[in-house]
Amino acid sequence: MEPRFLVISCVNVLQFAPVCYTISPRDGGLLFATSSVFVLVVSSLYHYGICSNKRGHIWVCLRRRNLSGDPLLSTFKMEMQFASSCPALASGPAGNVFGNLVTHILAAQCLLTENWPKDSLSRVSDGDVFDFIVVGAGTAGSIIASRLTEVEQWKVLLIEAGGDPPLESVIPNFSGATHWSDHAWQYYAETEGETNRACKFGKSFWPRGKVLGGTGTINGLLHMRGSAGDYAPWHTSDDDGWDWKNILKYFKKSEKVVDPIISENPELRKYHGFDGEFIVDQLNFTNTEIANALVDAYKELGLDYIDDLNGPTQMGVGKIRGGNHKGKRVSTATAFLNPAGERDNLYILKNTYANKIVIDVSTMQAKSVSVTLSDGTSAVFNVKKDIIVSGGAINTPVLLMLSGIGKKEHLEELGIKLVADLPVGQNLQDHVRIPVPITIDTGATERTEKYWLEAAAEYIIHGTGPHSTNYNQPNINAFLSVPGDKLLPDVQIDHNYFFPNTSYLYSTCSNIMSFNDDICTQFSEFNNNKELLIFYVSLCRPYSSGKILLRSTDPTESPLIYSKYFSDVRDMKTFVNSLKRVTQIVETPTFKKMNAELKRIYYKDCDHAEFASDDYWECMARTVTYNVYHPVGTAKMGEFDDPAAVLDKRLKVKGLKGLRVVDASVMPSIPSVNTNAAVMMVAERATDFVMEEYLPENIKTEL
């Protein structure tokens, strides 16, 4: 009789030949010890023994090689098992071929894992002193920690509330699954009544990454930088280091663009970096015929086709580039932390929460960070030079306020001792969008289970296909303004395409967009036997701004987030004008050929409005409000006499010593586009500010 549970063990008798044993847990006895199929995969970091036997048991033994690459000294990292009772499996030549296929697929899945850096809990003790402490291993924190540890004599502690990224973050099409996992903070904005009326609980869902790589590990992978005009408001004095020339230099520093459309074009090359750590490529193309139709239709609408949306302008339509390589996500954790992980001077504490920054008020010097470690105990770590807060635009203001840095009246309300009266948590800016449903008919039919099996096989064998692209979308973006001749766009449009009767449309609507059943049922009905295109139209440069406040003094409690979308009337006017312009796409010859139909979304508050009128679009903006997850600006930098600034232009907290903020919070204004690349640029810029202060002889300032 088969044992109910199998415990699999691999014993390394020869250098490359694990022998596989199956042990019955009941009697501890050896059931068999031979393998009829044996496959070995050797990579620079892992080797795998994959075995099956005539009973159809298949298992994979994964070992990580040690640094010198010698597998004999390696240790077991993971074991997987797969049991099948199919007698033909792995017997005879045909069985062997199919057995090989299965073992290859299992092994290939193992190859998707990344070499995440080790946790340093065993290397640190309460009271230890570091040159720098970085709070948050997100998009910015991973870069800062990696760059600072390039200086061998600096000892750097990196504190991260989350752990290693899951496989779902590595495979682009699964990134949505991370939003509701332990790898994300599940924040909601407060119910404000004026917007998000058809959202579950009337609230906007704001997931943020709680994992190595932070939100860059759960995001949509788009690498968008914006253009010079987006950063003009950041440059407020001659030598502040935030002029476009400097900004472009720091965008380029981490970039490694591998797309030949850019790298082989001398004009476009000027805007890019090719030697950095962060690989930027085209996002893998699926649904190309839909992408081509969209490009044609936008051109008929009067937009220019642009080869590079990260070139001199975004105004037009073009292909998206993103942080991805060979079908896998590139984040600042994969690009910066993984290679830095073996450095002796980098100490990473995973699953460790920073509760407070301790400041000596007599000198206004930031001294230490108090944390709850992964084992539940408390510790305090001290710093010689700077504490760098990179907790992201929501958690950074929370940590500052809990440490006594914030608006006086708010901190006093909560009984927090004031250290510095600064407008922390104010100036919250975000992109906001709505989904616009358009049905089309290109003759495409419903996708069956077989399509997704083939997609899985294509991904695992070639690293291409639907799973290698973010949300399986036609990867083009359009940017336009009304009137059309503005230098910067009013709206950005991205798209989702759904084959008829797509099974996951309802859950995308409910779990990702966070809309209620009434709206999601309508979306499913639009898709009944029809192809559905959703245009996500988002406002590029909102005037409206919200704020973040503490809910209580408990560091683990979610803060109060007030998004204040469309609270400035200018935003609604721009948005409505843009929606009317975008939806003219249904009148283009290309869309007419596809029998395109703009669909009305019914909702009690909007049903009085004439379809597609200004009133209708305003009502939609207030009803199917969907954030783009780009909060910035909550600890903004500015001139010393700017009352709205929390930081000086070198990103130091005003009036304090040894405390910097480096993440999306520092942005004085939101760029027109997705924010991850801008955060990376901020981190590179900030690193040189730190280097100039503590290692001035090593910094070349010329551009």
Ligand SMILES: Cc1cc2nc3c(=O)[nH]c(=O)nc-3n(C[C@H](O)[C@H](O)[C@H](O)COP(=O)(O)OP(=O)(O)OC[C@H]3O[C@@H](n4cnc5c(N)ncnc54)[C@H](O)[C@@H]3O)c2cc1C
């Ligand atoms: C769903 C989604 C999709 C997105 N898509 C895109 C996209 O396609 N392209 C794009 O450009 N941008 C995108 N963004 C936005 C972009 O990813 C963020 O702007 C960027 O990652 C922010 O970087 P950050 O360093 O400021 O913060 P984060 O990357 O969020 O890093 C903060 C880190 O600090 C940790 N932390 C916080 N508080 C503490 C504490 N007290 N103690 C210890 N650790 C702490 C967090 O766990 C986290 O790891 C998306 C965002 C989301 C949520």
